[in-house]
Amino acid sequence: MDHTVVVRNMSMTFGGQRALDKVSMSIRRGEVHGLVGQNGCGKSTLIKILSGYHHPDPGGELEIDGQPIKLPVRTGSASDLGLSFVHQDLGLLPSLTVVENFRAWTISTKSEWFIRWNKERERTEEAFARFGLGLDPRAIVGDLPAVQRALLAIVRALDDLAQYTKDDDTRGGLLILDEPTVFLPRTDRDRLFDVVRRSVAQGASVLFVSHDLDEALSVTDRITVLRDGRVAGTVVSADTEKDRLVEMIIGRRLEAFEASHRAHTVADAGHVTVDRVRGGSIENVSFTMDEGEVLGLTGLVGSGFEEIPYLLFGAEPAREGRLTIAGHEYDLARMSPSAAIAAGMALIPADRQGAAGVGSLLVRDNVMLQVIDDYRPYRLDRRRYLKAAREALHQYDVRPPEPIMDFQALSGGNQQKVVLAKWLQAAPRVLLVHEPTQGVDVGARLQVFQTITQAAAEGMSVVCASSDYEQLAAICDRVLVFHGGEIMCTLVGDEITKDRITEQCYMSARTLRPDKNMRMQA
Amino acid sequence: MNQVSPGAAGEMLPPTASEPQHQKKGFSLGDYVERLALVIAWLVVIVVFSILAPDTFFNVRNFTTMFGTQTTLVILALALLIPLTAGDYDISVAATLTMSGMVVAVLNAHHGVPIGAAIAIAIALGALIGFINGFFIIIFEIDAFIVTLGTGTIILGLTLWISASQTVSGVSDWLSSWVVVHRIFGVSYEFYYGLALCILLWYVFDFTAIGRRILFVGRGTNVARLSGIRVGRVRWGCFVAAGIIAAAAGVLYTGTAGASDPTSGQTFLLPAFAAAFLGSTAITPGRFNPWGTFIAVYFLVTGITGLAILGVQTWVQNVFYGGALVVALSLSQIVKKRRERAARL
Ligand SMILES: Nc1ncnc2c1ncn2[C@@H]1O[C@H](COP(=O)(O)OP(=O)(O)OP(=O)(O)O)[C@@H](O)[C@H]1O
Numbered sequence: 001m002d003h004t005v006v007v008r009n010m011s012m013t014f015g016g017q018r019a020l021d022k023v024s025m026s027i028r029r030g031e032v033h034g035l036v037g038q039n040g041c042g043k044s045t046l047i048k049i050l051s052g053y054h055h056p057d058p059g060g061e062l063e064i065d066g067q068p069i070k071l072p073v074r075t076g077s078a079s080d081l082g083l084s085f086v087h088q089d090l091g092l093l094p095s096l097t098v099v100e101n102f103r104a105w106t107i108s109t110k111s112e113w114f115i116r117w118n119k120e121r122e123r124t125e126e127a128f129a130r131f132g133l134g135l136d137p138r139a140i141v142g143d144l145p146a147v148q149r150a151l152l153a154i155v156r157a158l159d160d161l162a163q164y165t166k167d168d169d170t171r172g173g174l175l176i177l178d179e180p181t182v183f184l185p186r187t188d189r190d191r192l193f194d195v196v197r198r199s200v201a202q203g204a205s206v207l208f209v210s211h212d213l214d215e216a217l218s219v220t221d222r223i224t225v226l227r228d229g230r231v232a233g234t235v236v237s238a239d240t241e242k243d244r245l246v247e248m249i250i251g252r253r254l255e256a257f258e259a260s261h262r263a264h265t266v267a268d269a270g271h272v273t274v275d276r277v278r279g280g281s282i283e284n285v286s287f288t289m290d291e292g293e294v295l296g297l298t299g300l301v302g303s304g305f306e307e308i309p310y311l312l313f314g315a316e317p318a319r320e321g322r323l324t325i326a327g328h329e330y331d332l333a334r335m336s337p338s339a340a341i342a343a344g345m346a347l348i349p350a351d352r353q354g355a356a357g358v359g360s361l362l363v364r365d366n367v368m369l370q371v372i373d374d375y376r377p378y379r380l381d382r383r384r385y386l387k388a389a390r391e392a393l394h395q396y397d398v399r400p401p402e403p404i405m406d407f408q409a410l411s412g413g414n415q416q417k418v419v420l421a422k423w424l425q426a427a428p429r430v431l432l433v434h435e436p437t438q439g440v441d442v443g444a445r446l447q448v449f450q451t452i453t454q455a456a457a458e459g460m461s462v463v464c465a466s467s468d469y470e471q472l473a474a475i476c477d478r479v480l481v482f483h484g485g486e487i488m489c490t491l492v493g494d495e496i497t498k499d500r501i502t503e504q505c506y507m508s509a510r511t512l513r514p515d516k517n518m519r520m521q522a
Numbered sequence: 523m524n525q526v527s528p529g530a531a532g533e534m535l536p537p538t539a540s541e542p543q544h545q546k547k548g549f550s551l552g553d554y555v556e557r558l559a560l561v562i563a564w565l566v567v568i569v570v571f572s573i574l575a576p577d578t579f580f581n582v583r584n585f586t587t588m589f590g591t592q593t594t595l596v597i598l599a600l601a602l603l604i605p606l607t608a609g610d611y612d613i614s615v616a617a618t619l620t621m622s623g624m625v626v627a628v629l630n631a632h633h634g635v636p637i638g639a640a641i642a643i644a645i646a647l648g649a650l651i652g653f654i655n656g657f658f659i660i661i662f663e664i665d666a667f668i669v670t671l672g673t674g675t676i677i678l679g680l681t682l683w684i685s686a687s688q689t690v691s692g693v694s695d696w697l698s699s700w701v702v703v704h705r706i707f708g709v710s711y712e713f714y715y716g717l718a719l720c721i722l723l724w725y726v727f728d729f730t731a732i733g734r735r736i737l738f739v740g741r742g743t744n745v746a747r748l749s750g751i752r753v754g755r756v757r758w759g760c761f762v763a764a765g766i767i768a769a770a771a772g773v774l775y776t777g778t779a780g781a782s783d784p785t786s787g788q789t790f791l792l793p794a795f796a797a798a799f800l801g802s803t804a805i806t807p808g809r810f811n812p813w814g815t816f817i818a819v820y821f822l823v824t825g826i827t828g829l830a831i832l833g834v835q836t837w838v839q840n841v842f843y844g845g846a847l848v849v850a851l852s853l854s855q856i857v858k859k860r861r862e863r864a865a866r867l
């Protein structure tokens with residue numbers, strides 16, 4: 001079997017720190033190849049070398065379809081080499097429209113004298129139709145929900161690959177997906193994998209990065225494990241157990257997380273009460289929560305569950321609704337993030353780069369933002385401030401625990417840990433989280449679970465909006481399943497299992513509107 | 523918390539030693555060179571002119587003059603720095619300077635208002651201008667560049683009106699004595715005002731919580747908002763601060779000349795931007811910062827003075843300032859790229 005892409009002895013050093021150390025791997029033609037490993041082990045770095053973004057250390061070699069490629073890869077030449085990418089941060093320009101983003105590569109690399117936008121729009125719509133994506137080409141990308149942005153990036157990469165292989169069937173091409181599924185709910189994942197398999201059947205190869213090991217094992221043919229920048233081994237997926245894979249990734253066994261669904265006396269003495277909130281696609285939702293309860297919100301895409309944390313926090317405008325926290329009542333129509341914080345709330349949004357942390361500022365400043373007033377009034381006690389930042393990074397196991405580096409230089413999962421540290425340091429009463437373990441590796445995921453349940457045990461009420469049913473089953477005391485902006489059912493106690501939640505999500509969707517949500521759109 | 527130790531069951535990797543080693547924090551030589559590049563460039567300029575014009579350029583009087591006469595520009599550039607850090611352009615600062623200088627002159631010389639009161643009124647006017655800018659920018663969510671371009675033009679018009687398009691002289695000597703006449707170490711007082719403001723802003727930006735907040739607003743509006751920072755208020759406050767400081771620059775400008783003319787203040791706009799951007803490549807590269815700006819002003823002034831002493835014609839000033847702005851922007855872009863790519867400090 002011939003190889004599409006071969007990497008040999010690839011190393012990458014960032015200012016004295018080895019991110020990749022003599023990595024060698026090969027991807028066969030027509031293969032789905034997994035790339036897994038802990039946060040910060042170098043997956044994205046390897047991918048960014050392939051795209052020409054990073055310049056690797058001398059000594060590495062890259063071969064595509066048997067041809068040696070000169071390193072560093074020339075930026076912009078990736079699509080000529082048959083490489084097409086969905087980067088971890090998606091690589092979209094938020095201020096531009098869907099068409100402009102969709103056709104960005106072609107438009108920016110082909111020298112056309114006159115861009116016929118009607119033509120481009122048609123082409124875009126046609127491609128969307130082919131992949132079943134219902135998106136308005138004229139919409140501004142920044143206004144789209146995260147799910148649709150992800151789908152746009154994925155369809156763009158697929159289309160690019162199709163262009164490459166169109167007139168020459170000896171060409172394979174490689175589709176590179178860096179954690180593409182973190183934004184996607186179940187249905188759309190399955191949809192994505194279908195598309196992936198179709199391109200593979202046509203001779204393309206896929207490099208697939210994921211922290212969801214079940215998913216990785218089921219869709220890939222082989223998996224390469226990276227650990228601290230080195231290849232820990234390559235395995236054949238069909239012959240590999242998940243536990244074995246976990247061991248290769250983190251170098252030890254992982255104890256199972258003890259899920260305990262504590263019963264709460266929510267009925268009357270509700271510590272937190274949400275009364276008839278309306279806003280976005282949410283219609284008239286009410287619920288109560290006890291002190292120390294972890295409440296899960298879930299549903300299929302478009303069900304609106306993920307809007308609740310933002311509405312409660314005042315990050316998205318609510319039309320009406322009342323919120324009571326420990327006896328204090330708030331009008332949600334007039335809620336703002338600063339008022340929410342004063343009321344003791346904290347919001348950890350899913351969009352790390354855009355909403356949770358500022359990439360071009362230091363990790364120190366990002367992690368300390370919520371507690372910065374403790375280092376006043378006359379001056380920031382800079383030494384104490386730095387020390388506290390370092391301690392927070394250690395406590396939440398951020399790697400590297402180095403406060404003086406840009407936030408954007410951290411790997412995706414470590415950014416998430418910084419954001420958790422930032423908010424939990426401020427000891428909120430009510431913690432609102434949206435996909436808290438998105439992009440977090442297996443080991444760290446467990447830590448996040450422990451952190452959240454620990455905080456709840458100390459009396460914090462937690463609202464966790466997530467479409468990761470396994471996670472909900474692990475940490476929640478109660479789960480509300482949404483559809484069409486309303487609560488369809490409540491799961492408590494032993495009912496909270498991954499299978500039950502999945503079942504309920506689909507059931508509530510089916511009973512109401514059978515046609516909606518079955519397609520790949522919101 | 524879990525202690526994740528690679529190698530506990532590690533049969534494929536050597537144990538813990540494989541944890542990436544992180545450099546001890548500290549500045550490498552490269553960092554120092556980058557931080558001090560502007561200072562070095564400034565010294566080079568001084569040396570070059572000293573060689574070319576040993577008598578006229580390289581003497582104490584020339585230097586005390588250079589230091590003692592450019593405070594207006596220093597203060598204006600520092601005023602600009604505040605909205606720039608919060609992510610906004612304020613094009614109206616130079617017009618605010620012109621108007622404030624003219625208000626002091628007209629009130630004091632024509633209407634006999636005591637100089638102290640005239641200054642207070644001028645500064646209050648600066649605050650009002652900043653407030654109005656902020657009002658349109660924050661409440662109506664209009665682009666700051668456009669709003670301040672508009673208000674700046676209005677202010678210039680009003681300045682022409684109140685001065686009847688004439689230079690107004692006869693301002694109280696008290697002002698000029700406190701600006702240019704009195705000296706410490708041979709350098710006029712006004713230099714120390716600029717220095718003091720620079721220290722004040724340094725303190726605010728680097729050592730206070732509000733400074734950090736302004737930075738977050740400038741770099742990630744959405745993150746700032748979700749972190750509970752009242753983004754609108756912070757930006758608005760920055761415009762007011764810029765207005766006040768620009769007005770103070772206007773007072774000094776009138777003090778320096780003992781008179782005020784209704785248009786020349788506008789010539790400070792471009793050099794102020796050039797200094798702010800050039801300054802962002804130094805001291806704390808990649809960030810607008812007061813010390814960088816301060817040094818950048820004197821770098822530019824040294825260049826201009828040197829050229830003037832060599833007898834080069836005045837049109838060269840424009841070429842020099844404009845060139846410096848473009849070079850500064852290119853440099854700061856290079857710094858940014860470098861930081862993004864190789865990003866450890
Ligand atoms: N621009 C950069 N400057 C400095 N260090 C960097 C930079 N980019 C990445 N690193 C470091 O290189 C290492 C590998 O990062 P990388 O993003 O490849 O991890 P990853 O395997 O993709 O992790 P995740 O699963 O969290 O996305 C990390 O330690 C990270 O901090």
Ligand SMILES: [Mg+2]
Nearest residue numbers: 043044088412
């Ligand atoms: Mg990554």
